[in-house]
Amino acid sequence: MGQTAVVTGSSRGIGRGIAVSLAEAGYDIMVNYSRNEDAAEDTAREVRDRGVEAGICQADIADTDQGRRLIDSTLDRFGRLDLLVNNAGIAPRVRADILEAESESYDEVMSTNLRGPYFLTQYAANWMIELKAAGKIDKGRIVIISSISAFAVSTSRGEYCVSKAGLSMMTALFADRLAEHGITVNEIQPGIIQTDMTGQVKEKYDRLIADGLNPIRRWGQPDDIGKAVAAIALGYLDFTTGAAIPVDGGFHLKRF
Numbered sequence: 001m002g003q004t005a006v007v008t009g010s011s012r013g014i015g016r017g018i019a020v021s022l023a024e025a026g027y028d029i030m031v032n033y034s035r036n037e038d039a040a041e042d043t044a045r046e047v048r049d050r051g052v053e054a055g056i057c058q059a060d061i062a063d064t065d066q067g068r069r070l071i072d073s074t075l076d077r078f079g080r081l082d083l084l085v086n087n088a089g090i091a092p093r094v095r096a097d098i099l100e101a102e103s104e105s106y107d108e109v110m111s112t113n114l115r116g117p118y119f120l121t122q123y124a125a126n127w128m129i130e131l132k133a134a135g136k137i138d139k140g141r142i143v144i145i146s147s148i149s150a151f152a153v154s155t156s157r158g159e160y161c162v163s164k165a166g167l168s169m170m171t172a173l174f175a176d177r178l179a180e181h182g183i184t185v186n187e188i189q190p191g192i193i194q195t196d197m198t199g200q201v202k203e204k205y206d207r208l209i210a211d212g213l214n215p216i217r218r219w220g221q222p223d224d225i226g227k228a229v230a231a232i233a234l235g236y237l238d239f240t241t242g243a244a245i246p247v248d249g250g251f252h253l254k255r256f
């Protein structure tokens, strides 16, 4: 059996792009979704079209018990877990100024974008340690999809920025702790990527991109992120851990 990856939130958007790129890299995929089973089936079909296996598992990753069930289902189905991609995430339902934003939105965003992935990673990492010791996997790899919002300020969605900055520290912590077990942990920081999440602000971003916000003047696409994850999955960054890798058309460059 080939290597196996779990990609959270892979029914659409960046998660689907990652699942397909990993399938092209030869990985079997556990597709995770929270609500839209038909969309998850579509991703699974695209994965199988690449000649590898796909399972699908409903689990709300904000709920730590459901996160555990996702990993358990992957092990039941594939007998191994080589790669966890923490991709699922949400934007605040309402963009509200940090002087007015509500604590309910903060709690919702933080539990989905940070608390859930934190404990999912803890659970998956413990399994990877066990699988490695048993000789069932060769290497463990964990990828965390954060954002340019880990460092770029947006005062109308503070909770999102805080959650993504938290993922950066989470990457560093798990990278340090897991290195002795041969497990790498890296963060990918997507820039502006064309998905449903950015659909509501498309015109605004069209303008910003045309005006040169990114040195590379185009929208990012889900497969731009998928290819970066595939590079890690294929072992091209095996001496890299705890890194924040920008895949953002150069957005992160300070220019004047």
Ligand code: NAD
Pocket: 008, 009, 010, 011, 012, 013, 014, 015, 032, 033, 034, 035, 059, 060, 061, 062, 087, 088, 089, 090, 091, 112, 145, 146, 147, 148, 189, 190, 191, 192, 193, 194, 195, 196, 197, 198
């Ligand atoms: P999207 O809204 O199109 O897709 C997000 C996916 O995550 C959906 O399939 C959704 O169902 C799933 N999801 C959300 N909450 C979940 C939960 N509790 N449990 C399980 N699945 C859940 O968004 P996207 O643009 O594809 O974003 C994917 C990731 O990339 C997110 O973490 C997002 O913050 C990050 N990101 C996106 C952009 C961008 O410009 N689109 C930029 C930087 C970072």
